[in-house]
Amino acid sequence: MENTATSNFLQNIITDDLADGRVTEVVTRFPPEPNGYLHIGHAKSISVNFGLAEANGGRCNLRFDDTNPEKESQEFIESIQADVQWLGYEWSGEVRFASSYFGQLYEWAIYLVEQGKAYVCDLNADEAREYRGTLTESGINSPYRDRSVEENLELLAGMKAGEFDEGSKVLRAKIDMASPNMNMRDPILYRIRKVTHHQTGNDWVIYPTYDFAHGQEDAIEGVTHSICTLEFEDHRPLYDWLIESLPVSSRPRQYEFGRLNPSYTITSKRKLKQLVDENVVVGWDDPRMPTVSGMRRRGYSPAAIRKFCDMIGTTRSDGVVDVAMLEFAIREDLNENAPRAMAVLNPLKVVLTDYPEDKTEELNAPRHPSREDLGERSLPFTREIYIDADDFREEANKKYKRLVLGKRVRLRNAYVIEADSAIKDDAGNILEVHAHTIPNTLGENPEDGIKPKGVIQWVSASRGERAELRIYDRLFNHESPDKGDNDFMEHLNPESLQVVKEAWVEPSLLEAVPEQNFQFEREGYFVADRYDHSSERPVFNKTIGLRDTWNG
Incomplete structure (x- = not known):
């Protein structure tokens, strides 16, 4: 496969990491959320993650970050796998799911509580928004921030057991409500969602947030370079904080690149x-x-x-x-x-009056002008053919190089013909054109020495297909x-x-x-x-x- 990971800043980072011995094998991952079909922006991300792994003799995992079951479905999972394979890439090992790690993630949530780095908060969404502050004003500590470790563990267990309503409690990291980075102001790690999950069924009623799951999944899988688009740059301090705060066995690093935004396109x-x-x-x-x-x-x-x-x-x-x-x-x-072929979108019948009604010639034409390996195709030539209505005029100036009454034109890969008359209905609409063939003009150099002004496409009226x-x-x-x-x-x-x-x-x-x-x-x-x-x-x-x- 063509290498799509040539000369970019991420490759330079990987080259240095390999040279310095920080990594011995490059491991990347493509982590789509199964809540829609992949788009052109994802194609770029796929080419970056899979391309970098391939270019450096490493491996790339396909992992579904399925932490939001309300918007996810098996249909999206299957379509994403098909798209990655169609683009020409193969992931390492089995398809992975964030939901496969829910047990481990929950154990790590308990660990954060035990370390005094997470707490259960009862603020509702509106209150939490008010307490969070703004870009110019610091947030305010939640009144539930100083709950004891024992109370938090009990409440977290109750959340897991389904004892509380959706929206009534969340598990939050205890970081810094005055941080200039909004993502560090005690972000949510777990929320209650009493919905059936497409992979785990009804085993869970609490689900980790993407921010909590992401880095830990990378660590579990031994990812060395966690590559995201730039909107995740402000999330990197939280990514690093969680990795440093948990007893994970590896230390992945997050890097960001500019997302693909094509003109005349939406990718939301x-x-x-x-x-x-x-x-x-x-x-x-x-x-x-x-x-x-x-x-x-x-x-x-x-x-x-x-x-x-x-x-x-x-x-x-x-x-x-x-x-x-x-x-x-x-x-x-x-x-x-692409092989060549002929099609007539706006058909106008042409009757070749000198051509026998019962005659059909099988003319050969190349499938491609420069690809002999594609071979030839047969073009049946008959008395009645279709040309495009835009390729005929009763009168025209010298710039018009198609079929005109009294003028000649070449039929692609066939004869030169000359138009004689136009048959019309009572309203003056042209129903068909009568023409005749010029003998001995199957080649590109007519024997009569008169070259036609243009070349038009055509299809046999009796042997063509709608x-x-x-x-x-x-x-x-x-x-x-x-x-x-x-x-x-x-x-x-x-x-x-x-x-x-x-x-x-x-x-x-x-x-x-x-x-x-x-x-x-x-x-x-x-x-x-x-x-x-x-x-x-x-x-x-x-x-x-x-x-x-x-x-x-």
Whole structure:
């Protein structure tokens, strides 16, 4: 696999750690919360964590931080595993869960209480917010902060036994309510949640917070480099405080890098869920979604996504990345690897009046202009064909290089033809065009010496196949749809999906399998839909145009 961990500050840290002997084996982890599908930002984090481990001969764990069961589900767990594997990575050993460590974490909570470093607090949410203070004012000690060790142990046991209502008590670390870092003002370690957990069932009615569980899970697993995005930088002092305060067997270190924020995109799980819940999109894997499964269904390749993550680098600063960089990586990959085919989105029938009605020629065409290994495909040529309606005009200026009455044009990989007449209905709409072939023009150099002005795509009317084409565009028409006071729903692109029900495609596309990419000549890159495509009902999703023509 291509190394996606080249030249970044994290690699420099690891190189120094290995050279100094601080670590002998690099162990990283990817710790998603199973409360939604992975998105492009997670793809970056995956490439960093798995890429660094791979580049340094180490290992990377996949661990679900499942400490908030109300919002989690098995569906998300399965989708995350599938996404990591599709991107081309394998985790070390078995899949891990924070819930597997609940017993040990609870024992460590008892240890903190015994050491006088944690206490049970009865403040409700509003009171706790008031006592916490502000960014400019110190917090106030909870009136329950000085409970005895014995009372705290008894209350914590009661919390675990389900004796108290949700929200009535929490376990808090005893650190410093005057700390300038809000995360150090006696943060919550455990809260009561009387809900069924997708892994542990009803074994627990109290659950550790992410801040309490995170570092300890890293320590249990022997993680050497706990790599997070920058929003966790202010949490690092708490991470270190807990590691130093507990009898853990290893000392992981946390490092932060700038998160990926592509333009014209939102990556908030809450907002992505809103798009799903309000039926703005058709599920988490809608091809307009920035989720990994959405990008997969759109026809993006794992190699292109990894290439994009490598292109943007790994730095210590947040910033908006132009989504055009991702689109460039997608086009570059598909241009090299996608077989060519022909499709007509807006069909107009052309009758070749000189061509025998009962004749069919099987013409051969390369599947790719520079990839001989992809072989050839057969194009049946018949008397009646379809071209795109935009490729014909009765009259046109010299800049128009398609089919015009009295002018010639080449059919891609077939004959040169000349248009003779247009057949119209009573309203003046063109129903079909009559034309004739120019003999001996199957090659690129017609024997009559007259070269056509242009080349257009076509499909046999009798041997071609109807197909549904879903034309996708960016979901938002604003560069920063959720920045500041923006209501991201106000910036939805009304033309993000257009469905062409009666397109015509060359018959070779009946052999396409789901998730197979193609370049439909002059139309863009398409992929056979992962779920809906079949030989009986061909369905292709537009991945991206041949060039950037989006004017958002």
